[in-house]
Amino acid sequence: MEIQTSGKPIDMLMEKVLCMNILSSDYFKELYQMKTYHEVIDEIYNQVDHVEPWMTGNCRGPSTAFCLLYKFFTMKLTVKQMHGLLKHPDSPYIRAIGFLYLRYVADPKILWTWYEPYLKDDEEFSPGSNGRMTTMGVYVRDLILGQVCISSSCFQNKNKCTCLFDIFFLFMSL
Numbered sequence: 001m002e003i004q005t006s007g008k009p010i011d012m013l014m015e016k017v018l019c020m021n022i023l024s025s026d027y028f029k030e031l032y033q034m035k036t037y038h039e040v041i042d043e044i045y046n047q048v049d050h051v052e053p054w055m056t057g058n059c060r061g062p063s064t065a066f067c068l069l070y071k072f073f074t075m076k077l078t079v080k081q082m083h084g085l086l087k088h089p090d091s092p093y094i095r096a097i098g099f100l101y102l103r104y105v106a107d108p109k110i111l112w113t114w115y116e117p118y119l120k121d122d123e124e125f126s127p128g129s130n131g132r133m134t135t136m137g138v139y140v141r142d143l144i145l146g147q148v149c150i151s152s153s154c155f156q157n158k159n160k161c162t163c164l165f166d167i168f169f170l171f172m173s174l
Contacts (some may be wrong), residue, residue: 003077
């Protein structure tokens with residue numbers, strides 16, 4: 001069973017410039033040969049070292065992580081596959097890309113169901129290229145609240161669900 005989506009076409013999920021850069025990148029074109037979910041997971045494990053949308057340094061192309069995220073968009077992941085990403089033991093970047101997938105693709109009404117079990121997840125990793133560490137739980141919380149800086153205006157679902165999450169976090173802090 002596929003994940004319940006917001007219904008937006010793939011090319012409307014991300015900022016246009018980022019989407020166009022991904023689709024025209026040589027790296028993304030190489031990903032066409034990958035046909036299975038497991039091949040993409042292996043590529044994340046071997047190649048991803050941050051989950052920002054753009055490469056670091058002078059070369060400002062799309063990051064490996066976001067090319068692989070877009071590859072998952074084209075595959076339309078199932079619920080079972082998503083559970084596999086979110087619980088993957090080998091790399092926090094595999095998990096982070098799973099959470100990003102949900103933030104971009106999932107119907108806002110179901111985000112809480114996916115995210116809530118991970119809010120206190122204490123696995124540490126560096127989501128950015130600056131090396132600053134955080135926990136997966138904090139990363140997930142920041143995705144919900146739209147506080148992850150990804151240099152993109154991509155979280156188009158944010159306005160529909162932020163109010164509910166703000167209320168919940170207020171309640172949790174009491």
